[in-house]
Amino acid sequence: MRxxxxxxMLLMVSLMSLTAQTTTPPPQxxxxxxxxxxxxxxxxxGPVTLKxxxxxxxxxxxxxxxxRAYFTYENKINDDLKFRFRLDADNTANVTGVTxxxxxxTGVTTSTDGKLRPFMKHLFLEYANFLVPKMVxxxxxxxxxxxKPAEDRWGYRSVAKTLVDGYRDVTKKDILATSADIGxxxxxxxxxxxxxxxxxYNGSHYSKEETDQFKEIELQAQxxxxxxxxxxxxxxxxxxxxxxxxxxxxGPAQSIxxxxxxxxxIKDLVLGVExxxxxxxxxxxxxxxxxxxxxxxxxxxxIEPDKLALFARYxxxxxxxxxxxxxxxxxxxGIDWAPYNKSWRLQPNIWFYxxxxxxxxxxxxxxxxxxxxxxxxxxxF
Amino acid sequence: MKRAKIFTALVLxxxxxxxxxxxxxxxxxxxxGSDTLVNLVQILAETYMxxxxxxxxxxxxxxxxxxxxxxxxxxxxxxxHSREWKQKEIDLAWEKGVKPRFFVVAVDGVSxxxxxxxxxxxxxxxxxxxxxxxDIKNWKAVGGPSQAVSLYGRQSNSGTYVFMQEHVxxxxxxxxxxxxxxGNAQIIEGVIQDAGGIGYVGVGYLFDESGNVxxxxxxxxxxxxxxxxxxxxxxxxxxGDYPVSRPLYQATxxxxxxxxxxxxQFEISDEGQKIVxxxxxxxxxxxxxxxxxxxxx
Numbered sequence: 001m002r003x004x005x006x007x008x009m010l011l012m013v014s015l016m017s018l019t020a021q022t023t024t025p026p027p028q029x030x031x032x033x034x035x036x037x038x039x040x041x042x043x044x045x046g047p048v049t050l051k052x053x054x055x056x057x058x059x060x061x062x063x064x065x066x067x068r069a070y071f072t073y074e075n076k077i078n079d080d081l082k083f084r085f086r087l088d089a090d091n092t093a094n095v096t097g098v099t100x101x102x103x104x105x106t107g108v109t110t111s112t113d114g115k116l117r118p119f120m121k122h123l124f125l126e127y128a129n130f131l132v133p134k135m136v137x138x139x140x141x142x143x144x145x146x147x148k149p150a151e152d153r154w155g156y157r158s159v160a161k162t163l164v165d166g167y168r169d170v171t172k173k174d175i176l177a178t179s180a181d182i183g184x185x186x187x188x189x190x191x192x193x194x195x196x197x198x199x200x201y202n203g204s205h206y207s208k209e210e211t212d213q214f215k216e217i218e219l220q221a222q223x224x225x226x227x228x229x230x231x232x233x234x235x236x237x238x239x240x241x242x243x244x245x246x247x248x249x250x251g252p253a254q255s256i257x258x259x260x261x262x263x264x265x266i267k268d269l270v271l272g273v274e275x276x277x278x279x280x281x282x283x284x285x286x287x288x289x290x291x292x293x294x295x296x297x298x299x300x301x302x303i304e305p306d307k308l309a310l311f312a313r314y315x316x317x318x319x320x321x322x323x324x325x326x327x328x329x330x331x332x333x334g335i336d337w338a339p340y341n342k343s344w345r346l347q348p349n350i351w352f353y354x355x356x357x358x359x360x361x362x363x364x365x366x367x368x369x370x371x372x373x374x375x376x377x378x379x380x381f
Numbered sequence: 382m383k384r385a386k387i388f389t390a391l392v393l394x395x396x397x398x399x400x401x402x403x404x405x406x407x408x409x410x411x412x413x414g415s416d417t418l419v420n421l422v423q424i425l426a427e428t429y430m431x432x433x434x435x436x437x438x439x440x441x442x443x444x445x446x447x448x449x450x451x452x453x454x455x456x457x458x459x460x461x462h463s464r465e466w467k468q469k470e471i472d473l474a475w476e477k478g479v480k481p482r483f484f485v486v487a488v489d490g491v492s493x494x495x496x497x498x499x500x501x502x503x504x505x506x507x508x509x510x511x512x513x514x515x516d517i518k519n520w521k522a523v524g525g526p527s528q529a530v531s532l533y534g535r536q537s538n539s540g541t542y543v544f545m546q547e548h549v550x551x552x553x554x555x556x557x558x559x560x561x562x563x564g565n566a567q568i569i570e571g572v573i574q575d576a577g578g579i580g581y582v583g584v585g586y587l588f589d590e591s592g593n594v595x596x597x598x599x600x601x602x603x604x605x606x607x608x609x610x611x612x613x614x615x616x617x618x619x620x621g622d623y624p625v626s627r628p629l630y631q632a633t634x635x636x637x638x639x640x641x642x643x644x645x646q647f648e649i650s651d652e653g654q655k656i657v658x659x660x661x662x663x664x665x666x667x668x669x670x671x672x673x674x675x676x677x678x
Contacts, residue, residue: 027536027537027561076537078554078555078557079537079546079554079555080554133468134468134469189468189469189472191472192468192471192472192475192476193475195472224475224476227474227475227476227478227479227480228475228476228477228478228479229478230476264476264477264478265478266478267455267634268455302455305411305454305455305456305457306456
């Protein structure tokens with residue numbers, strides 16, 4: 001016991017002397033962002049796609065719903081080096097998830113216990129002016145290139161993920177895209193008109209270890225020919241292990257092709273469109289390969305900075321290019337209001353789902369549309 | 382029917398909020414950025430509002446980077462900055478459709494100060510750079526007493542931090558031993574309390590309430606290969622003989638609004654420039670004035 005107390009005292013004295021030596025710590029920041037909803041299903045007890053076919057009674061007409069919490073530590077080591085550690089927690093993170101069946105892609109898990117668990121999202125080093133000026137290197141568990149351009153412009157991750165990010169949540173069709181993965185990215189800005197980026201990752205995404213010998217590559221190019229108008233082209237590619245159910249596919253691969261265009265020339269207005277197509281050799285219907293795709297158009301208008309803004313979006317989903325009965329649309333509109341301080345925001349929003357055929361998602365569906373109201377609480381500090 | 386009512390109520394609420402906010406917004410000009418400029422612009426804004434009772438301006442600090450980012454993302458109408466924009470800031474502004482217009486509202490001599498007990502009277506620019514890079518760690522190496530050097534500077538979001546790095550440190554990194562302070566006043570306090578201290582501050586922060594250089598510090602003359610000049614020497618700063626001087630800027634998102642233009646016009650007027658001088662900065666040159674007038678049109 002004495003040894004423990006002695007060691008603790010020694011540690012305290014060491015820490016105190018360290019504090020005395022460095023009166024001002026290096027630029028380090030801790031920050032947190034949290035959002036949760038009060039959700040109310042205006043039509044009935046929940047959109048067709050959210051409602052498990054066999055357990056409709058599990059959904060209530062309204063509920064508070066925890067969505068996300070991020071805890072971030074950043075350390076700007078010097079002008080060129082930055083370190084970030086971010087923990088994420090959501091209500092889908094779980095340790096006892098079940099594997100979705102009826103899909104050639106296995107390993108997709110879904111929440112079973114509903115508990116909120118933190119997991120590591122980012123752990124990376126950023127090296128600016130790497131090798132040459134205007135080149136940036138990121139190494140570690142890093143943000144991928146896939147979602148960021150649209151997410152930055154849409155700006156309301158607290159309300160809804162962007163089209164590609166949220167595709168699986170909305171349609172239940174997995175396009176195997178992720179916001180973070182272990183690997184390396186290199187970004188370079190040639191001029192204000194043209195910049196490029198490339199990434200190399202495990203491809204197994206942030207929540208899993210590497211499962212095969214294949215790596216995912218991502219390539220991105222952005223042109224901004226005139227101030228406030230950008231076009232971003234993106235593609236990724238990864239080979240996958242064959243599956244027993246498709247013996248003819250000996251070297252299957254998957255790719256996402258994506259184009260974004262952003263218009264920010266009008267004061268306080270941001271407009272964006274996003275189109276993508278996902279090709280996966282393992283996605284087949286009766287031996288014929290199908291594509292998964294969609295497009296999204298969104299806008300936000302700032303009435304008063306850090307106080308009040310309006311936003312709206314329409315997403316169009318085609319989960320199976322050979323089966324258009326699964327097509328669906330989703331319109332979102334809402335207000336971003338910071339009544340007291342920008343750290344605390346209220347974001348009331350409405351989601352309108354429209355299904356080409358609601359019964360394709362839920363056999364017991366009696367309609368082809370849904371309406372959902374969320375009062376999103378957004379906190380950052 | 383119920384759904385239609387709820388939707389209608391929401392739309393009406395939205396329009397009401399938008400109307401209130403738009404009315405509020407029309408009154409207020411948000412100014413954000415450089416901590417070197419914040420006190421000066423605050424005083425200019427207060428004087429301007431006294432003369433123009435209908436005008437409302439809010440002035441915040443946070444550093445040049447904060448102001449530039451605020452202008453780019455639309456959270457302020459005027460950005461104060463004590464350095465030129467970095468290429469990545471220009472690129473981002475281009476991407477966001479922001480074509481900034483720049484106005485020089487004052488000229489600053491970045492003053493190098495030491496504790497009054499330090500007998501040094503002048504330093505070479507290259508020595509100041511070597512001290513802040515950590516290459517020189519004892520005052521004896523530059524003709525001072527045998528005493529450890531204690532560095533005081535700003536945080537990296539400060540325009541002064543970047544200006545010094547670009548113009549004095551030769552684009553190299555600061556010593557990791559440098560104490561990164563929140564503002565000019567904290568640097569001065571640090572140097573007053575520390576016999577081995579050296580700091581850099583805007584010239585406007587050197588004076589006490591009676592207009593004298595604050596007790597406890599010594600303002601060094603700086604040479605750049607030839608004679609040494611003091612930042613307190615207006616003629617030397619104006620002529621560029623004092624080597625660590627810089628223009629202090631404001632930027633707007635394209636052509637300034639009528640309200641913002643009127644305020645900038647006041648800042649660069651004779652009356653505004655008298656306030657600039659009174660607060661310890663130097664007035665703008667005729668060339669700056671001509672460029673400002675052009676950018677206001």
